[in-house]
Amino acid sequence: MIRKLLTIVEETHREAGVTIAPPTRKAAAIAVIDNPYAGRHAPDLSELVEIGAMLGQLLGERAVAALGIHPADIQSYGKAAIVGEDGELEHAAAILHPKLGAPLRVAVEQGAALVPSAKKRGGMGTAIDVPIGHKNAAYVRSHFDAMEIHVPDAPMRGEIVVAIVVTDQGRPLPRIGGLTHGEAVGQDGLR
DSSP, X not given: OEEEEEEEEEEEEEETTEEEEEEEXXXXXXXXXXXXXXXXXXXXXXXXXXXXXXXXXXXXXXXXXXXXXXXXXXXXEEEEEEEOTTSOHHHHHHHHSSSSHHHXXXXXXXXXXXXXXXXXXXXXXXXXXEEEEESSBTXXXXXXXXXXXOBTTBOXXXXXXXXXXXXXXXXXXXXXXXXXXXXXXXXXXXX
């Protein structure tokens, strides 16, 4: 079912001429999988829902490991999927929404906030911006961000690209105010 796994780490060392210390880091763990429903309408997408649960754990753990930090030190997360031309957007939704979040939250040791998500249909090499938000408090503005990912040879017509992104801090040089990471309580997913 999995054709390819990729892990990408992005580090920002300088922003607007200012040294970022420690550098901000984002990690994307990506899977290219077969779409069992490609080319046909199916009223029941439960197979993709279960695949989502498996990928939430696998990709969540891989993304955290790529940053080499304790899972509790992950500050924000996001998810996205690109469905190949023979798929439907609902196939991406089936992977991303019903069950992927719970194992991702285990992989990052908490996660009171909703996991931001994006989905689209496209051919090989299609890029998508994976939206990122603070894992415990949606109102932490410094963590509103995104990471662009793409796989040059995916998705093929009958495939789906699934990505999870985690970070070790917010954007470089945040200064638009609002709730900070240190002030977040993480009980209601908002503050």
